[in-house]
Amino acid sequence: GESVGLHLPTLSVQEGDNSIINCAYSNSASDYFIWYKQESGKGPQFIIDIRSNMDKRQGQRVTVLLNKTVKHLSLQIAATQPGDSAVYFCAETRYNQGGKLIFGQGTELSVKP
Amino acid sequence: EAEVAQSPRYKITEKSQAVAFWCDPISGHATLYWYRQILGQGPELLVQFQDESVVDDSQLPKDRFSAERLKGVDSTLKIQPAELGDSAMYLCASSLALDRGLYEQYFGPGTRLTVT
Numbered sequence: 001g002e003s004v005g006l007h008l009p010t011l012s013v014q015e016g017d018n019s020i021i022n023c024a025y026s027n028s029a030s031d032y033f034i035w036y037k038q039e040s041g042k043g044p045q046f047i048i049d050i051r052s053n054m055d056k057r058q059g060q061r062v063t064v065l066l067n068k069t070v071k072h073l074s075l076q077i078a079a080t081q082p083g084d085s086a087v088y089f090c091a092e093t094r095y096n097q098g099g100k101l102i103f104g105q106g107t108e109l110s111v112k113p
Numbered sequence: 114e115a116e117v118a119q120s121p122r123y124k125i126t127e128k129s130q131a132v133a134f135w136c137d138p139i140s141g142h143a144t145l146y147w148y149r150q151i152l153g154q155g156p157e158l159l160v161q162f163q164d165e166s167v168v169d170d171s172q173l174p175k176d177r178f179s180a181e182r183l184k185g186v187d188s189t190l191k192i193q194p195a196e197l198g199d200s201a202m203y204l205c206a207s208s209l210a211l212d213r214g215l216y217e218q219y220f221g222p223g224t225r226l227t228v229t
Contacts, residue, residue: 034217043117043204043220044156089155099144099208100169101218103155 012110019080021107023073023090030092034101035064035075039086047075047088077109085111115139117221119205125227131193134224138187138207146218147180147190148204156204162188195228202226 013019025033031052036044048059050066050073057064063076073090087108091101118137126132138145143164148156159178161169164185173180177196182188192199202225206218 036220041222041225043206043223046217046219049217091155099218100158100161101156103157106153106155 009105010108010110012112013080015080015082015111015113017080019075019077019084019109019111021075021077021088021109023075023104025071025073025090025092027092027094028068028071030094032093033064033066033073034091034093035062035073036089036091036103037084037086038089038106044089080109080111082111082113085109117205117207117219119203119221119224121224122222123225123227125229126195128197128228129194131191132195132226133189133191134203134205134226136188136190136205136221138205139209139219142207142209142219143185144208145182145188146206146208147188148206150202150204150223152201159190192226195226197228200226200228 011021034049035047037047038044048057048062048064050057050064052068055066061078065074075088077084087106089103089106091103093099093101117139120135124132145162147159149159150156157172159173160167160180162182165182177194178192180188180190190203202223204223205221208218
């Protein structure tokens, strides 16, 4: 069946280190991917997106990599800060689904000062 | 900065009672979504509106859940009767224009429902 999932449920890093959060998807027809950050008690917040015609996209301190061959997505956070502590979700959608997002389970990132 | 508004933020209700949640999307956003998020999991879509029309309610338990967006702006999600398994976070999101490929969804703070 179709699914979007994360390899690691929890990730603990030292402040200043780089973080890598991984995500696997099962449907090669997926053509748009989004990373969301969700802090405790809040709704998901858009971080960065990538379309299937790209393999890398960079934002401010974040980079998303897409490997369509192995259906893998990753989020890299440079110089991780305590404020980055949150649960991170990847989500997929397809143009023929009218924007319907399918979310993975989430990875909790904990940043140690 | 414009935000999606939701109320109430927290709701405690007894099973078999009725409960309603309200969402006001970002002004001008034609598409509105209701999601349910169980603790520790990603959000799951319940219903999607394009203006006042439902475009996807395939995951909405229609025997007890209903949603409306009468004037194509704000929306209400209702549960009647509530069951213990409905305890979750209910999230509302909106996006600007799917027909222009603008898929970014902006989420509200959610309503945390506890059914006792």
